[in-house]
Amino acid sequence: MKPAAFDYVRAESVNEVLEGLSKEGGNARVLAGGQSLMAMLNMRLAKPRLLIDIMRLKELNRIEEQAGVVTIGAGVRQAALLAWPELARTQPLLARALPWVGHVQTRSRGTICGSLAHADPSAEMPLALIALGGEVHLRNARRRRRVAATEFFLGMMATARAEDELIEAVSFPARAGERCAFREVARRHGDFAIVACAAVATSKGVRFAVGGVADVPQARDWPRLDGSALDDALNGFAYELDARDDVHATARYRRDLVRIIGRDLVREVLQ
Amino acid sequence: MTRLSADGRHPVRFKLNGRPVEAEAEPRTLLSDFLRQQIGATGTHVGCEHGVCGACTVIIDGMLTRSCLTLAAQADGCEVQTVEGLAPSPDRLGILQQAFRRNHALQCGFCTAGILMSLDHYLRRHPAPSEADIRDLLSGHLCRCTGYTPIVKAALEAAAELATTTQEKSDA
Numbered sequence: 001m002k003p004a005a006f007d008y009v010r011a012e013s014v015n016e017v018l019e020g021l022s023k024e025g026g027n028a029r030v031l032a033g034g035q036s037l038m039a040m041l042n043m044r045l046a047k048p049r050l051l052i053d054i055m056r057l058k059e060l061n062r063i064e065e066q067a068g069v070v071t072i073g074a075g076v077r078q079a080a081l082l083a084w085p086e087l088a089r090t091q092p093l094l095a096r097a098l099p100w101v102g103h104v105q106t107r108s109r110g111t112i113c114g115s116l117a118h119a120d121p122s123a124e125m126p127l128a129l130i131a132l133g134g135e136v137h138l139r140n141a142r143r144r145r146r147v148a149a150t151e152f153f154l155g156m157m158a159t160a161r162a163e164d165e166l167i168e169a170v171s172f173p174a175r176a177g178e179r180c181a182f183r184e185v186a187r188r189h190g191d192f193a194i195v196a197c198a199a200v201a202t203s204k205g206v207r208f209a210v211g212g213v214a215d216v217p218q219a220r221d222w223p224r225l226d227g228s229a230l231d232d233a234l235n236g237f238a239y240e241l242d243a244r245d246d247v248h249a250t251a252r253y254r255r256d257l258v259r260i261i262g263r264d265l266v267r268e269v270l271q
Numbered sequence: 272m273t274r275l276s277a278d279g280r281h282p283v284r285f286k287l288n289g290r291p292v293e294a295e296a297e298p299r300t301l302l303s304d305f306l307r308q309q310i311g312a313t314g315t316h317v318g319c320e321h322g323v324c325g326a327c328t329v330i331i332d333g334m335l336t337r338s339c340l341t342l343a344a345q346a347d348g349c350e351v352q353t354v355e356g357l358a359p360s361p362d363r364l365g366i367l368q369q370a371f372r373r374n375h376a377l378q379c380g381f382c383t384a385g386i387l388m389s390l391d392h393y394l395r396r397h398p399a400p401s402e403a404d405i406r407d408l409l410s411g412h413l414c415r416c417t418g419y420t421p422i423v424k425a426a427l428e429a430a431a432e433l434a435t436t437t438q439e440k441s442d443a
Contacts, residue, residue, distance in 0.1 A: 103408075
């Protein structure tokens with residue numbers, strides 16, 4: 001199908017974006033890499049009256065590292081972050097998860113912040129944000145605010161972003177995920193995850209996060225667990241995720257994946 | 272600020288395979304449709320129109336791009352490459368295209384334009400790919416005829432041949 005009609009603005013400054021969002025609110029959508037939004041428009045699941053293209057704004061196209069905190073602007077494409085020479089050193093979990101985001105042909109255009117804005121429950125970037133405890137930088141015409149990962153994702157494709165706000169950037173904390181592991185099960189590499197898991201060593205033990213099962217990615221913080229204590233924790237978590245049957249997999253299969261992958265990943269990072 | 276109104280048609284200009292082109296498009300016009308219907312460049316095929324099948328893959332400013340997930344207006348001022356730009360002349364196929372022909376790497380041909388663009392882009396940057404690399408790249412494309420095996424074979428053959436040609440050129 002083809003998109004319904006909309007006005008198109010090629011923004012020349014961030015202020016123009018904020019002005020457009022404040023005037024048109026819910027009728028406007030920000031267009032970045034377009035790898036989720038354009039599909040939604042083609043299928044007419046979204047019918048905005050105005051699209052604001054932000055991809056020619058150089059000020060949004062920055063990757064910055066300050067005291068270990070990595071801040072990624074709204075215009076940074078997934079391929080650009082993957083090619084950033086400091087990625088494996090500063091954010092090893094992102095370096096492991098990014099190759100699982102779509103395909104080469106979509107990572108070349110899709111942005112990190114766009115994936116967060118879309119908030120697909122099985123997407124890898126929201127999972128990484130939850131696992132690492134990152135922050136989303138929001139801005140409207142009057143103020144800026146930062147929202148923690150756990151408060152940003154409200155439900156399936158629903159976020160805490162207000163209608164007049166631009167996701168200006170996302171930041172990942174320093175030294176997060178130094179020891180980390182990531183694994184995903186999908187029908188084919190690049191397809192949406194049936195289950196995606198990330199484990200990150202913390203000062204007290206481990207954080208284990210799961211995407212693709214509940215409406216939003218979920219994480220649990222555990223002390224150093226092993227043996228039956230770990231199995232019990234994973235089993236409890238697998239049921240709390242409230243998995244459902246769908247065309248891709250049964251709820252039971254998803255719980256099995258959480259238990260099996262969870263045990264491997266948690267052991268790997270606690271070794 | 273450039274605001275293109277929904278009900279109007281607006282000029283879009285870009286370079287297509289090195290040659291400047293211009294036509295009018297509504298803001299909602301997809302690049303895939305613009306190429307085929309406005310410019311007449313029908314080599315780019317339209318399959319699923321939601322970014323899954325890969326048939327419409329083109330290159331914009333050096334980036335592999337699903338043209339069905341791109342507005343014509345977004346390509347304004349850019350360099351666009353499509354399958355029409357691959358052959359060195361109208362009566363000669365490129366090395367990759369010849370390898371496809373030799374290996375029967377296409378049957379109905381619907382997916383081929385997109386796959387050729389992905390492979391051309393990839394082989395220029397990765398001259399010695401493994402089979403796993405090629406299969407990973409092809410995961411962004413759907414082919415319902417070949418079972419992919421002949422496509423992988425053609426890609427590896429083309430890579431080997433391209434490597435020799437480059438070597439010969441650099442020796443000369």
